[in-house]
Amino acid sequence: MILFITLLIGAVLLTSPAVKGSIGEGEVRHYLRKLDTEKYKIFHDTLLPSRNGGTTQIDHIVVSRAGIFVIETKNYKGWIFGNERSRQWTQTIYRRKQKFNNPLHQNYGHIKAIEHILGEQKNIPYYNVVVFGSRAVIKGVEVNSPNTYVVSIKQLLLLIENHKEMIISDFHMKGIGLRLQSKELTYKGASKEHKGRVRKEQEQKKEQVNKGICPKCGGQIVDRTSKKNGSTFKGCSNFPKCRFNV
Structure with missing residues (x-):
């Protein structure tokens, strides 16, 4: 009985988003260890201040x-489908489909946070990289923007x-690493505060959508029709300036 309960608890934990995320990050961390530390400065699970005061x-910075x-x-x-411009992507496991937020958009916010810390240095290229673990198949993801990638972990x-x-000098590279280290939030409770703030923002966003307000630009949520297949969906009245949709 005790063994059964232990296995049950383990199964529940392994299916939780937090645990699955940690497993995925650990897998990527293992691969990044293979990079030459003389040529690359690597950061994992880094908590930084953002532009809006949050x-x-x-997950990883190289x-x-x-x-x-x-x-x-x-x-x-499962199979992963998406477009770099769409708000949500699709995970397909057999016949079951699950929507999730566009990770390129999420990662763009991470890039902006780093830019805020380092200042507007035009000579530094940023690469927006989304990595899917070994259990996923990137079946149909459309990406056309420069320096933007969606890859499997083996790639x-x-x-x-x-x-x-050779765009950044060794001296400049070390300076960037030191700057990021100096701004990293490592005090006790920092991660808990961040997660609480994220939950609150998600709740506020959901509340705005329920009221018919676009959480991105403040426009109205209205019925719109897809040009591709004629299906209807909820989206922002300020399209194409704002591409938010539910």
């Missing part, structure tokens, strides 16, 4: 001579190492 938690790789990890399984090292541009 905080942002970044500072290189070619620029800064900002990496968002998704430990999902990650090759992606980073193939960028051989």
Whole structure:
């Protein structure tokens, strides 16, 4: 009986988003350890202040001579479909479909937080990288923007190492690393505060949508029709300036 309960608790924990996220980040961390530490400065699970006075938690940052790789990890399984412009992507497991927020958009906010800390240095390229774990198949994800990538975990090292541009000097690279270290929030309770703030923001966003208000620009949530298939959906009245949809 005790063994059964232990196994049951373990199964529940393994399916929780927090635990699945930690497993995915650990898998990516294992791969990033293979990078030459003389050529790359690597940060994991970094909590930084954001532009709006809040905080942002970044899975992985790799500072290189070619620029800064900002990496968002998704430990999902099944087929992954999406478009870099759409608000939500789709995870398909057999016939079951599950929507999730566009991770490229989420990671763009991480890049802006780093830019805020380092200042507007135009010569630094930023690479928006979303990595899916070994259980996922990137079946149909459309990405056309420069320096934007959606890859499997086995493609990650090759992606980073193939960028051989010498844009940032060794001295500048070390300076960036020290700046990020100095701004990292490591005090006791920082992570708990961040998670509480994220939950509150999500609740406020949901409340605005329920009231028919676009949480992105303040416009109205109205019925819209897809040009692709004629289906109806809820979206912002300020389209195309605002592409928020429910």
